Amino acid sequence: MMDYNLAWLSYRNIPWYEDRKFFQTIVTREKHVVIKTAVAELCRAAEEMFGMQPEITDRQERKDNFGKNRICLVMDAGISVAGGYRIEEYGGQISIFSGDASGILYGAYALVRRVQRELPLTGLKLQELPDMPLRMLNHWDNMDGSIERGYAGSSFFFKEGEILLNDRTRDYIRLAASVGINGVVINNVNVSGDATRLITDEYELSLKRMAAELEAYGITLYLSLNFAAPIELGDLDTADPEAEEVQSWWKEKMARLFQRIPNLGGFLVKADSEGRPGPFTYGRTHAQGANMLADMIKPYGGLIIWRCFVYNCTQDWRDKKTDRARSAYDNFMPLDGQFAENVILQIKNGPMDFQVREPVSPLFGSLEKTNQILEVQIAQEYTGQQKHVCYLIPMFKEILDFHTYCRKTKDKVSDIVSGRTFLQTECGMAAVANTGSDRNWTGHDLAAANWFGFGRLAFSASLTAEEIAEEWCECTFGPDRETTAAVTRILMMSWPAYEKYTSVLGIGWMVNPGNHYGPNVDGYEYDRWGTYHRADHRGIGVERGRAGTGYTSTYLEPNAAMYENIASCPEELLLFFHYIPYDYKMKSGKTLIQHIYDTHFEGVEDVEKMIGIWEGIRGKIPEEIFRRVKERLNHQREHAEEWRDQVNTYFYRKSFIADEKGRKIY
């Protein structure tokens, strides 16, 4: 008995759909396992949507119905971008062309999406070439079944120290593959306990089976690695990457692993970060640490994905010179060019940690000789923890569209992480996943749009956030125009609303320490994490200009000057870059403090609007989902009010400047 739904792959029965006729026959001569998967997925869709069992054949021509009402899967070396595909309908035959098997699978899913949306197939011409070579999900799942920053139940990868592989895992793989994901890291970046032993014989068989299941869907398996494994597992007394015994320990371990587990792609490493061990312990650089591991797995085509989330997490709040925002840049810029070619740096989108608004990491555009992955977080750690609706694709779009001005024609973040700017191949995007064992996979039903959307965006970065939202919505709920409009409107309102009623103009944080949920304006203000707002009676903000921490100068010009100058600094990031008095006049003509009050009132009103919109589509979507979302929206309203009141009261108490509109501030 399946205790979960299939999200956007929950096919509705639509026997009236005219173009179902193409599904009578599926033709392919290819034997690749992934193409078999594509065939199986097309059959499943035909069965569930039209009750049809397609005939499967390898004969291009048939007497009775020459070239009609069929779908042909055809390898075509002309499509040279891995995973790219072209779909064409001509003369009653749909052909899916690709240069590789994965592309055929992606084409099949794309075709099914059109059917789900009841769009015509006749006359179809569609080509998509993936923007990002690597499109990864990072699961922060622990082997005891818990998930770090997980908001949708427990892990479906692990339970009580064991690896799970069952229908749920397989359906996860289908969902991931259907939106173009081609790599997953199944265990938490914080590796300890049982997870350290994932690279030992103990888990070999389970990992091998997991890797095979993934492979059938064109997805490569990655693991997170414990840099101190030679000590913890190997009885060595060091993990120094330059020590010979350490190197030979890794060499042997890796040889065995890659030989036993085909389809192992490599490792994600969080080193020297938040208490994790790393090369610093031994006076080595990150390049030395990463390259040593990379060397060991190069013979097997393996990759080392090295996280740049390195900062001093024992800062003194009294110290106004040390700036956490600078850390990734200061740690990694000097190493540009020193990393092996099978090392990738995985860089968080912003310099802090997945806040609702951050500037783009200054490493993008500055790092020229290093493979890069852009790391985003669809697990809504700081964006409402999947209790609030917060559609993050618009944020990711802004990040991808950011001009780094790195003196190349293709200078946007999307160009860099696609490999276009510096002509790299080991690049892409990774998202910290938002999934778990909840019935609906993501806790909040609308949070599935972030999972779907992340995959779609990494594949086709030129899609707009609205297009993705509509696509997700129609695949999930069917192509009812009113439903699509309503849900898309809620999604598109949600990130700006969340930003309005929570944190102010890029300052971030202001959350309860530890769980990171709910308002606590001073929660991190006197703490050791480098996350301050510096609010006092006169104003608020962190001075990161030349007069302050100098962080602005880590950007290339003209960005550096734009951020340095208060007048040109984008207002949504004003307090991230500068300390600003409450009576500062914003471009709207409002004072800063009035802007704070207004946005917080507006944010709550936006949630009320979202609730109204949602209520308007009752009856148009399954009642179970309607109610579940409604319940969360009600919580969101209440919680947004708490945010509004705490933040407004905090600033009123500090500034003693009254709300011009005389609204209730407690």
Place this chain on the structure above:
Amino acid sequence: MMDYNLAWLSYRNIPWYEDRKFFQTIVTREKHVVIKTAVAELCRAAEEMFGMQPEITDRQERKDNFGKNRICLVMDAGISVAGGYRIEEYGGQISIFSGDASGILYGAYALVRRVQRELPLTGLKLQELPDMPLRMLNHWDNMDGSIERGYAGSSFFFKEGEILLNDRTRDYIRLAASVGINGVVINNVNVSGDATRLITDEYELSLKRMAAELEAYGITLYLSLNFAAPIELGDLDTADPEAEEVQSWWKEKMARLFQRIPNLGGFLVKADSEGRPGPFTYGRTHAQGANMLADMIKPYGGLIIWRCFVYNCTQDWRDKKTDRARSAYDNFMPLDGQFAENVILQIKNGPMDFQVREPVSPLFGSLEKTNQILEVQIAQEYTGQQKHVCYLIPMFKEILDFHTYCRKTKDKVSDIVSGRTFLQTECGMAAVANTGSDRNWTGHDLAAANWFGFGRLAFSASLTAEEIAEEWCECTFGPDRETTAAVTRILMMSWPAYEKYTSVLGIGWMVNPGNHYGPNVDGYEYDRWGTYHRADHRGIGVERGRAGTGYTSTYLEPNAAMYENIASCPEELLLFFHYIPYDYKMKSGKTLIQHIYDTHFEGVEDVEKMIGIWEGIRGKIPEEIFRRVKERLNHQREHAEEWRDQVNTYFYRKSFIADEKGRKIY
């Protein structure tokens, strides 16, 4: 191998002590088990201090050495207060008289204390009659071995669901008895899981043995009770105290328990508090709930000790009318006179929760027809968690000396809880214990003074805090005058110092939520616990006068008027009772804000002084203890600086009023 010391019962070898001669013979005709304990304790002291083995005899007269050099333990009905004793030396014979066996034991310990302090016994005349009939320790120990709010290691009563009874337990009992404790509750007031089953057959044998060990030292065993036990254990679907099946369930359970466990004194109950079940659930009053249980155990002389810690813990910070300080009063005053005679209300010293400074609970003096226990906390939950030295006896003295003005001649809190005011017998003091499995029992070596001191104070409320400190110090470290002066000075400085560098003028809280350690000025400000300071740009404090929550009127006159009027309100409680502007002139002539700054700087200076004093006695006390304390003092200094800086910065940022002395405020 003993992995702990014996605190103030660690006898030093003092063969030079002249009056050791009295220990040649111990004479008694009494067979009571507690008197046997007294004899054994005197022998152990003689052995360890002088290497003597006293002769034990029941013959009052001996030929060879008529009436000389001996200690006689004599029952004397003339001493009518239970536990009271008189010690007299006459003609070379020391006699310890008491009306009961426990009194003899207390006398023996008192005699030993004099020996430890090397005071002469010749000519000794000493009488002590206990002030409080009940002198209890409440252990918040869980059956998994953890201790709620425990700061000295794990439990020595429980481990992995089992009851421990070993040398350590026995030494704990000796330490407790030596300072006059006559009742202990061994399990946490929050009763769940295994602890609910403590009243079942499962633990009968262990509890029986534990009770017997305690009984030998004159201590009665109490347990904490789960009000919902009939549901959790008895398969009933209600715990309604008026339901017949509930009553008969309890009746049977209690009959069995009291028959099987002699020396079971009764139960401590936390009901309808912080999520615990209670009579409110069934629309019954606390009196109905308590009386039902009391009825069931009355045949066995059992007591129900019912905690008054009942308040709304889901308050809205925006609500300025609801006042947690009023809750115990509002909940229990209307019930005065309704409680059975074997019910005791256990009332926390203040209306909030063991803050460094609170007014005395207004229930004292107002409740006239109800047995009362004063509950204090020597577990330093809010007073430095046994990492900071904070000697609490001066605070308890202030509480006991508080005049309630209840229109009786003996109107102090000490009179009420001793039973003198309202002529009650089931009264006394209880302390939440500060012990655990640490080598030194209390984490901080100097925290043992609170355990010792609590017992001594409950026994003899007229002792001064200095006297108790000196007595503890000399028993622990020997009678070196310089050591005693130094340690006593540190102890006497410690509570005022802690108050200075932490919370301000009675406002309390300002700690990190959850663990309650370390500064967090707004930590509880926007929370649900009813614990606010209401600081804004102009001032700080909770208005609890008639214009505010009306809490002042819960006191009897003239206290009510004293608190109501800002001019007469004791300054140390000013912000507890009133909202006061920062520029308010204190009696010292300083403004309120300057007072805040000054006390926070002073508090840190006091810690530095304490460190200096401690360093002055290096070599005079065991090096292990010296170092352990020194380490904690160093942490205390650093932590006090953190308190100082966070609090001062917070108020500077809010008020923008500079420190007059121009000191560094971050």
